[in-house]
Amino acid sequence: MASIGPNELFFLMQGLKWTLALTLVGFIGGGLFGLIVALTRTAQNDLVRRTTTGYIAVFQGTPLLMQLFVVYYGVALMGFNVDAWVAVAIAFTLHASAFLGEIWRGGIQAVPKGQTEAAKALGLHYVSMMKDVILPQAFKISLPATIGFLVQLIKGTSLAAIVGFVELSRAGQIVSNQTFRPLTVFALVGVIYFLICWPLSLWGARVERRLSTASR
Amino acid sequence: MSYSLDFSVVVARLPELLLACLATIGLSLAGMSLATVIGVLGVIARRSRFRLLRGLVIGFVELIRNTPFLVQIFFIFFALPQLGLRLNPTVTAIIALGLNGGAYAIEIIRGGVDAIPKGQVEAGLALGLHRAQIFRHIILKPALRTVYPSLTSQFVMLTLTTSVCTSIAAYELTSVAQKIEADTFRSFEVYFSITILYLIISSLMMGIFALISRFSFNYPVK
Numbered sequence: 001m002a003s004i005g006p007n008e009l010f011f012l013m014q015g016l017k018w019t020l021a022l023t024l025v026g027f028i029g030g031g032l033f034g035l036i037v038a039l040t041r042t043a044q045n046d047l048v049r050r051t052t053t054g055y056i057a058v059f060q061g062t063p064l065l066m067q068l069f070v071v072y073y074g075v076a077l078m079g080f081n082v083d084a085w086v087a088v089a090i091a092f093t094l095h096a097s098a099f100l101g102e103i104w105r106g107g108i109q110a111v112p113k114g115q116t117e118a119a120k121a122l123g124l125h126y127v128s129m130m131k132d133v134i135l136p137q138a139f140k141i142s143l144p145a146t147i148g149f150l151v152q153l154i155k156g157t158s159l160a161a162i163v164g165f166v167e168l169s170r171a172g173q174i175v176s177n178q179t180f181r182p183l184t185v186f187a188l189v190g191v192i193y194f195l196i197c198w199p200l201s202l203w204g205a206r207v208e209r210r211l212s213t214a215s216r
Numbered sequence: 217m218s219y220s221l222d223f224s225v226v227v228a229r230l231p232e233l234l235l236a237c238l239a240t241i242g243l244s245l246a247g248m249s250l251a252t253v254i255g256v257l258g259v260i261a262r263r264s265r266f267r268l269l270r271g272l273v274i275g276f277v278e279l280i281r282n283t284p285f286l287v288q289i290f291f292i293f294f295a296l297p298q299l300g301l302r303l304n305p306t307v308t309a310i311i312a313l314g315l316n317g318g319a320y321a322i323e324i325i326r327g328g329v330d331a332i333p334k335g336q337v338e339a340g341l342a343l344g345l346h347r348a349q350i351f352r353h354i355i356l357k358p359a360l361r362t363v364y365p366s367l368t369s370q371f372v373m374l375t376l377t378t379s380v381c382t383s384i385a386a387y388e389l390t391s392v393a394q395k396i397e398a399d400t401f402r403s404f405e406v407y408f409s410i411t412i413l414y415l416i417i418s419s420l421m422m423g424i425f426a427l428i429s430r431f432s433f434n435y436p437v438k
Contacts, residue, residue: 073407074408
């Protein structure tokens with residue numbers, strides 16, 4: 001039975017690097033597209049709104065793992081010869097855009113209607129009304145849910161392991177197979193995830209408490 | 217690109233896939249039941265007089281909610297045998313789904329229980345109900361009604377999570393799809409089709425949950 005030395009730990013850290021990279025790309029890309037999703041989801045135009053509603057429903061109604069598989073093989077089918085990690089990153093971006101879009105949609109709609117009316121009365125056009133009046137308030141309202149989703153996303157990147165991408169979970173699986181010490185390895189991997197996610201969860205809970213006392 | 221989509225392999229193995237859908241639904245229902253039991257027991261323990269018990273529940277909830285399901289199921293399937301506990305894939309999947317869903321259920325149900333006005337419990341005491349009766353009729357039932365929407369959407373998520381059980385080769389839709397993919401090399405067609413099957417399953421579940429809520433929560437709210 002091999003032991004877990006510096007080499008194995010280094011390998012896990014390499015995996016962790018990819019977990020964080022995937023999370024970052026998914027969150028930033030998903031944030032940008034999610035903003036578009038949120039804005040179209042709250043648009044006046046019926047067709048635009050329905051299309052986005054459908055987009056969100058599909059991503060929320062299917063497993064993340066399937067989204068990874070479909071995008072992974074779909075990108076290749078469309079003739080793009082891209083790295084596995086780019087394909088996986090695209091999948092996470094799409095996934096995150098639907099969820100963040102829905103979270104921020106809620107935030108936008110929770111901003112009191114008087115704000116929109118006041119902005120319009122002041123003669124602000126759509127872009128400036130959204131940028132300066134509605135979105136700052138909407139983001140504040142949806143901050144706890146956004147942090148909650150970030151935690152979901154970090155945990156979600158573990159599914160890239162099933163597609164064969166070597167991030168933290170897959171690295172753990174490989175080390176476990178090499179050292180025959182699944183108990184230690186998976187406990188260690190779990191602890192690493194926990195140490196990343198738990199502070200975020202606590203932060204989210206604190207922000208939520210602060211917001212609920214502020215609105216009382 | 218000269219690749220042309222060919223869904224005939226999927227059509228040919230549709231019976232197999234539909235059977236696997238049933239397995240996925242079965243796995244989900246078992247997971248949901250276990251999660252509900254863990255959720256209710258967890259909330260009772262979370263309100264217990266014993267600090268240690270309360271601490272254990274909080275620790276369990278935080279631990280489960282801040283680690284990936286994949287790592288949890290790997291831990292149960294690959295690590296526990298080292299401690300002498302060997303379970304088959306299906307049992308492992310149900311336990312993992314139940315524990316994972318249970319942790320979320322504890323938090324959700326606790327929110328509903330905390331929302332019960334204290335006066336209700338005092339009224340129950342004044343009427344001479346004993347503790348178990350109060351918990352069942354005054355706390356649990358209204359709390360479950362309050363949390364029903366969040367609890368059921370958590371259950372739909374649990375159903376979608378069953379796809380991860382393919383990683384330990386439990387019998388369900390995704391693992392059957394992976395087998396078909398390996399036989400036919402029609403990766404995109406297979407995964408695209410079962411994504412639609414999952415969409416149907418989750419929509420059906422949401423519909424059934426909505427129906428249940430319409431028929432079972434029909435007593436007056438106020």
